[in-house]
Amino acid sequence: MLLTSALIGLAVGPCQAAVRVVATTEDLASLAREVGGDKVTVVGLAKGYQDPHFVDPKPSFILEVSRADLLIVVGRELEIGWLPPLITSSRNSKIQVGGNGYLDASANVKILEIPTGQITRAMGDVHPQGNPHYWLDPANGRRIAQTIKDKLSQLSPADRAYFDQRYADFDKRLAAAESRWDAAMAPYKGTKVVTYHRSWPNFMERFGLNVMGYVEPKPGIPPTTSHTVDLIDEMKKGAVKLIVVEPYFDLKTPQAITKQTGGEVLVLAPSVGGSKEATDYIGLFDYDVSTVVAALKRTTGK
Amino acid sequence: MQPIRLLYVCLVTAFCLTAPAVASAQDDPQALRKEVDQLKADFETLRQGYAERLAALEARLAAMPAAAPEGAQVPQAPAAAAGSSKVFNPDISVIGNFAGAAGDNPLSDQPALSLSEVEAAFQAVVDPYARADFFLSASPEGLEVEEANITFTSLPAGLLLKVGKMRAQFGKVNAMHTHILPWTDRPLVLHNLFGGDEGVSDSGASLSKLIPNRFMFLDAIGEVYLGASDVFHSEARSELNYLGRLRGYRDLTEGTNLDLGVSFAHGPSALSPGFDAQRIGMDATFRYRPLRRAIYRQLVGRAEGVWSREELVSGLQQHSSGFYGSVDYQFARRWFAGVRGDRSGRPLDDLHDSGGSLSLTFRPSEFSLIRGQYRRTHYGEDVTADELLFQLNFSIGAHGAHPF
Numbered sequence: 159m160l161l162t163s164a165l166i167g168l169a170v171g172p173c174q175a176a177v178r179v180v181a182t183t184e185d186l187a188s189l190a191r192e193v194g195g196d197k198v199t200v201v202g203l204a205k206g207y208q209d210p211h212f213v214d215p216k217p218s219f220i221l222e223v224s225r226a227d228l229l230i231v232v233g234r235e236l237e238i239g240w241l242p243p244l245i246t247s248s249r250n251s252k253i254q255v256g257g258n259g260y261l262d263a264s265a266n267v268k269i270l271e272i273p274t275g276q277i278t279r280a281m282g283d284v285h286p287q288g289n290p291h292y293w294l295d296p297a298n299g300r301r302i303a304q305t306i307k308d309k310l311s312q313l314s315p316a317d318r319a320y321f322d323q324r325y326a327d328f329d330k331r332l333a334a335a336e337s338r339w340d341a342a343m344a345p346y347k348g349t350k351v352v353t354y355h356r357s358w359p360n361f362m363e364r365f366g367l368n369v370m371g372y373v374e375p376k377p378g379i380p381p382t383t384s385h386t387v388d389l390i391d392e393m394k395k396g397a398v399k400l401i402v403v404e405p406y407f408d409l410k411t412p413q414a415i416t417k418q419t420g421g422e423v424l425v426l427a428p429s430v431g432g433s434k435e436a437t438d439y440i441g442l443f444d445y446d447v448s449t450v451v452a453a454l455k456r457t458t459g460k
Numbered sequence: 461m462q463p464i465r466l467l468y469v470c471l472v473t474a475f476c477l478t479a480p481a482v483a484s485a486q487d488d489p490q491a492l493r494k495e496v497d498q499l500k501a502d503f504e505t506l507r508q509g510y511a512e513r514l515a516a517l518e519a520r521l522a523a524m525p526a527a528a529p530e531g532a533q534v535p536q537a538p539a540a541a542a543g544s545s546k547v548f549n550p551d552i553s554v555i556g557n558f559a560g561a562a563g564d565n566p567l568s569d570q571p572a573l574s575l576s577e578v579e580a581a582f583q584a585v586v587d588p589y590a591r592a593d594f595f596l597s598a599s600p601e602g603l604e605v606e607e608a609n610i611t612f613t614s615l616p617a618g619l620l621l622k623v624g625k626m627r628a629q630f631g632k633v634n635a636m637h638t639h640i641l642p643w644t645d646r647p648l649v650l651h652n653l654f655g656g657d658e659g660v661s662d663s664g665a666s667l668s669k670l671i672p673n674r675f676m677f678l679d680a681i682g683e684v685y686l687g688a689s690d691v692f693h694s695e696a697r698s699e700l701n702y703l704g705r706l707r708g709y710r711d712l713t714e715g716t717n718l719d720l721g722v723s724f725a726h727g728p729s730a731l732s733p734g735f736d737a738q739r740i741g742m743d744a745t746f747r748y749r750p751l752r753r754a755i756y757r758q759l760v761g762r763a764e765g766v767w768s769r770e771e772l773v774s775g776l777q778q779h780s781s782g783f784y785g786s787v788d789y790q791f792a793r794r795w796f797a798g799v800r801g802d803r804s805g806r807p808l809d810d811l812h813d814s815g816g817s818l819s820l821t822f823r824p825s826e827f828s829l830i831r832g833q834y835r836r837t838h839y840g841e842d843v844t845a846d847e848l849l850f851q852l853n854f855s856i857g858a859h860g861a862h863p864f
């Protein structure tokens with residue numbers, strides 16, 4: 159009897175297949191999990207501790223993309239160096255650009271640093287459609303989650319109410335966390351910091367910190383001696399005590415700078431998985447905010 | 461509620477216009493009343509229908525994603541105002557390759573200094589079913605279409621079809637454009653046995669299919685070409701060049717992977733007219749790139765072997781083979797060093813060439829590189845050449861995909 163039931167179960171299979179989601183980053187993957195719950199299976203391609211500009215378009219990624227019902231991308235040319243060959247080689251018509259299973263998460267978010275006027279490579283590796291690190295503002299995270307919720311509801315209309323409920327729950331938890339983060343950061347509003355790459359404009363704007371310089375002379379260009387000397391001068395004049403660095407950059411130059419200026423080099427997680435504590439989207443900000451607050455306490459004495 | 465109000469006006473007007481005619485046609489007041497009641501009922505049904513549709517529309521509007529937040533800057537396509545022809549322009553890039561050589565080599569015709577190639581690339585999506593890629597190459601030998609093909613990305617059964625002119629998927633290096641090679645030159649074995657300095661690029665079709673399995677990425681490729689290259693040359697429509705390749709890939713760890721391939725090519729010989737030629741290739745690539753340090757460190761080991769069979773006269777066959785092995789290591793964000801060993805026979809005789817190279821590459825940015833290479837070659841004619849080769853590669857325009 160049991161065997162018969164098992165065989166029938168195997169033959170029939172699961173009642174409804176989960177939507178297979180592939181997200182280019184762990185941040186988008188985390189938001190898809192928040193909204194999709196057990197109605198989706200989610201794979202993230204780039205790890206949170208690797209530079210999302212430089213990801214190898216590995217054939218193992220082709221396999222993931224070939225099976226996807228939904229491909230969620232950061233967009234704004236963040237993945238331009240590695241995603242197009244994966245999409246072309248996927249043999250998956252659903253997730254081709256413009257297809258029903260292709261979702262650019264940047265469609266409804268607040269984008270900063272959109273260049274104006276003439277853009278040339280003399281400006282470094284600029285993103286003509288604006289800074290793509292927009293997920294580092296929780297308000298944008300909410301908008302991304304909403305966009306994902308709408309897309310999942312479109313792909314699986316029977317689960318619309320489930321996705322709505324999951325989104326509402328995430329929204330509530332995020333709002334509560336935002337109050338916490340805002341309160342923790344409030345004493346440091348206006349504090350000047352330096353960052354290695356332009357990964358943090360949304361984060362800094364959201365929490366009221368003022369980025370006064372970058373370790374990179376131009377986006378994507380490694381530090382030069384002359385720029386480093388100028389930056390040290392600027393930091394001394396502005397009494398800047400904090401350099402924020404992504405986990406994939408060399409700490410040698412930032413540490414050499416803080417040796418001259420005093421203060422700290424702070425490695426933050428730019429993405430979910432960027433540190434072992436940042437296990438999901440809310441956890442990412444929990445980690446980054448608490449790390450920044452602890453460092454600002456030490457360096458400013460507030 | 462405006463559509464409903466408009467509907468009222470239309471119906472009342474229509475009723476007023478038709479009423480006298482109805483009255484004159486039907487003098488019976490009861491029939492008239494019945495007709496008016498019918499009209500009222502029809503109108504009520506219509507009104508209800510429109511009200512429901514309007515409510516549904518309002519609900520859909522409310523469910524749509526919120527408009528861009530205040531302060532958000534969603535960029536417009538820059539050329540939108542200038543007309544659709546510019547919006548749909550392909551991604552365009554131009555890559556220049558400047559090469560230099562020093563030292564004696566009586567068997568090489570490479571000049572001391574030359575702009576060896578300018579490649580212009582035009583790439584875009586054709587329609588929902590395909591994309592197209594054009595690569596035009598200008599060199600001292602003239603202008604040629606290096607590749608021009610359409611790739612059908614939405615075929616059933618996991619198939620990928622490419623049609624046009626393209627680089628043959630034989631081994632690893634032949635499919636690479638000159639500017640993404642990790643050296644200033646192509647290895648001896650490919651130079652001798654598979655297409656000289658430029659490799660094999662021909663008109664034809666390439667069909668590939670992923671073979672599902674639990675263990676690895678497995679891609680089977682079948683290609684057919686006209687036969688207009690330095691290896692295969694067709695003089696009749698019935699003579700074509702056929703090529704097959706099986707590629708397996710597997711991640712060993714998060715930062716290491718192994719890529720293996722076997723290739724086979726058969727067609728009318730370009731070197732021995734009137735006879736067929738075969739090539740068999742095997743290739744292996746090992747990559748190590750720790751993800752946390754991916755922009756500073758990587759190591760790529762490559763090895764490729766080619767076996768060649770040519771028929772010199774009926775019944776007399778010449779078998780040749782060769783290989784190369786190389787290791788390229790990135791030791792700083794912008795610096796790469798490489799070493800390569802070469803050995804190769806020649807397709808039509810028993811002579812063997814061998815050599816080795818050391819290279820050093822500096823990449824100021826993603827869009828340019830400067831490379832120096834010391835190459836020592838011992839030719840079958842008992843000539844040894846020591847050369848210093850130089851390459852300056854630079855690109856402008858659209859950001860291309862990183863080579864893998």
